[in-house]
Amino acid sequence: MSAVTTTRRAPFLTAYAVAVFAFIYLPIVVLIAYSFNRDGVGGFPPRHFTLHWYERLFADGAIWNAVLNSLLVAAASVALALTLGLLAALALDRASFPGKALFRRLVLLPLILPGIITGLSLLMFVVFVGAPLSLLTVFFGHGTALISVATTELFAGLQKLDRKQEEASLDLGATPWQTFWRITLPNLKLSLIAAGLLIFTLSMDEIAVTFFLIGRDNTLPMEIWGRLRQGITPEINAISTLIFMVSVALISIWYRLRARTLRDAS
Amino acid sequence: MYSRAYKAIVALPPLLWVGIFLMLPYALMFVHSFWLVRDGFIVHQWNLGNYAALFTRPVYLQVLMRTMRIAGSVTLFSLLLGYPLAYYLSFHSGVRKEFLYQLVIVPLWVSYLVRGYAWKTVLGSDGVLNGFLQYAHITHAPVGFLLYSPFAVVLMLTHIYTPFVFLPIYAALETIPRPLIEASQDLGATPAKTFFRVILPLSMPGLLAGATFAFVLSLGDFLAPLLVGGASGTMIANVVQSLFGAAYDWPLGAAVSVCILLLTLTSLFATETLEKRWSFKQMS
Numbered sequence: 001m002s003a004v005t006t007t008r009r010a011p012f013l014t015a016y017a018v019a020v021f022a023f024i025y026l027p028i029v030v031l032i033a034y035s036f037n038r039d040g041v042g043g044f045p046p047r048h049f050t051l052h053w054y055e056r057l058f059a060d061g062a063i064w065n066a067v068l069n070s071l072l073v074a075a076a077s078v079a080l081a082l083t084l085g086l087l088a089a090l091a092l093d094r095a096s097f098p099g100k101a102l103f104r105r106l107v108l109l110p111l112i113l114p115g116i117i118t119g120l121s122l123l124m125f126v127v128f129v130g131a132p133l134s135l136l137t138v139f140f141g142h143g144t145a146l147i148s149v150a151t152t153e154l155f156a157g158l159q160k161l162d163r164k165q166e167e168a169s170l171d172l173g174a175t176p177w178q179t180f181w182r183i184t185l186p187n188l189k190l191s192l193i194a195a196g197l198l199i200f201t202l203s204m205d206e207i208a209v210t211f212f213l214i215g216r217d218n219t220l221p222m223e224i225w226g227r228l229r230q231g232i233t234p235e236i237n238a239i240s241t242l243i244f245m246v247s248v249a250l251i252s253i254w255y256r257l258r259a260r261t262l263r264d265a266s
Numbered sequence: 267m268y269s270r271a272y273k274a275i276v277a278l279p280p281l282l283w284v285g286i287f288l289m290l291p292y293a294l295m296f297v298h299s300f301w302l303v304r305d306g307f308i309v310h311q312w313n314l315g316n317y318a319a320l321f322t323r324p325v326y327l328q329v330l331m332r333t334m335r336i337a338g339s340v341t342l343f344s345l346l347l348g349y350p351l352a353y354y355l356s357f358h359s360g361v362r363k364e365f366l367y368q369l370v371i372v373p374l375w376v377s378y379l380v381r382g383y384a385w386k387t388v389l390g391s392d393g394v395l396n397g398f399l400q401y402a403h404i405t406h407a408p409v410g411f412l413l414y415s416p417f418a419v420v421l422m423l424t425h426i427y428t429p430f431v432f433l434p435i436y437a438a439l440e441t442i443p444r445p446l447i448e449a450s451q452d453l454g455a456t457p458a459k460t461f462f463r464v465i466l467p468l469s470m471p472g473l474l475a476g477a478t479f480a481f482v483l484s485l486g487d488f489l490a491p492l493l494v495g496g497a498s499g500t501m502i503a504n505v506v507q508s509l510f511g512a513a514y515d516w517p518l519g520a521a522v523s524v525c526i527l528l529l530t531l532t533s534l535f536a537t538e539t540l541e542k543r544w545s546f547k548q549m550s
Binding site: 014024025027031042043044045084085087095103106114117118120122123125128144147176201205228232240244247248251255 | 268269271272273274275276277279280281283284287288289290291292294295298347348350351353354355358359368369370371372373375376377378379380381383384385386387388390392393394396397398400401425428429482483485486487488489493503506507510516519520523526527530534
């Protein structure tokens with residue numbers, strides 16, 4: 001790092017950066033602070049510390065039911081997206097087929113297009129085949145849309161892999177099937193876990209696609225969404241605070257795995 | 267090295283899945299935009315009436331213009347916040363660089379809904395900001411215009427997309443060779459001149475990528491307007507949502523969706539071209 005660019009003081013710029021950080025974090029801090037406020041959301045300053053809202057939250061069956069639904073959908077979506085994403089990444093890495101360049105772009109569409117377009121298109125398809133809306137359709141939507149994420153992440157992982165091990169395995173008489181299970185997959189383990197975590201987080205939070213595919217059973221974001229219409233209570237602050245904590249925990253794991261993959265590759 | 271069977275086994279399932287469960291749905295959307303609704307039923311009669319309606323009924327153009335204005339403002343403000351932040355981290359943060367970088371990344375992964383909800387509680391007429399303003403005796407009655415306005419939508423989306431914009435700009439700034447900046451300074455250029463002639467041009471690809479993220483993602487958002495926008499903050503995706511919902515005019519809704527899709531792809535294509543041109547100009 002050069003001395004010229006780091007030692008020069010820039011008080012105005014520093015103040016500006018602090019202000020931007022404040023802008024980014026202030027709403028989250030406010031959210032957390034008011035989850036402990038006895039008198040509800042609003043008013044200033046927050047007075048009377050209480051855990052009452054968390055007690056209410058833990059006794060709230062509908063919320064935990066929604067959490068369970070979200071976990072189920074997320075886990076299933078991870079399985080589906082990782083399986084198909086891995087195959088797609090292998091195909092992009094190793095096979096040549098007509099329309100490969102096109103496929104590579106098309107699979108990314110759910111990442112690029114607004115969620116409402118993907119959500120409504122999938123809804124039209126579900127109606128077209130006459131399936132009823134339920135958690136199954138939500139899973140179908142999440143899993144399909146998130147193949148894009150799995151493919152990108154795993155393709156990047158495959159590109160960094162050392163092919164020589166696989167060549168050696170095949171030369172020494174292992175079948176492609178054995179080579180896949182004993183060499184390719186174990187070498188790709190970190191990328192798979194990292195991609196899985198990312199897909200899990202995205203699915204747990206998904207709302208734009210879910211909005212159109214949801215049946216009678218709510219996922220957590222949809223349950224919260226529904227309650228916002230009836231007015232806001234610190235109970236929503238409390239669940240939001242918990243979601244925030246869990247997200248931060250998941251990101252730190254993801255970030256470390258990612259750093260390790262990068263280090264292993266270099 | 268890989269046999270034909272291997273290639274077929276890995277390529278076929280994802281191709282079929284994506285083809286049937288993703289491309290077919292998108293195609294269905296496209297086809298619907300050329301059909302029409304009669305007596306509450308969708309009739310498979312090919313026509314361009316939906317697209318004609320988009321251009322003849324002023325309400326659609328009006329909402330579309332507002333959407334572009336909101337997305338444009340979000341892009342501008344995210345750049346105004348994200349660029350200096352990236353610049354600070356890249357050039358002036360010293361040993362805290364890695365920590366500060368992670369501090370920007372964290373909110374990126376925090377639930378969209380949680381952050382939107384946070385703004386709702388801050389801006390409401392009996393919200394936290396109004397409570398603070400009265401507590402500090404700046405105002406004596408709640409200020410009503412904060413929530414349920416285009417302003418609230420721009421604020422919330424700027425908050426969400428600033429880290430998105432920051433990322434590619436920071437990545438671009440980090441790749442600028444430091445000796446280049448020193449050379450500029452040694453040869454007597456003022457800091458401003460160094461910035462405008464060396465740093466800004468070299469970070470342009472990152473800036474363009476960030477701007478595209480913010481613009482495209484804001485363009486199709488329908489949740490922020492529902493959460494904090496109110497009637498005056500309605501955006502084009504809300505029109506789609508109501509056409510598919512209460513109004514039950516799927517063909518017209520599909521036509522509006524196709525327009526959003528075209529706008530999105532045009533923006534992406536435009537930045538790609540711009541970026542290529544830019545790097546070409548830099549080389550020559």
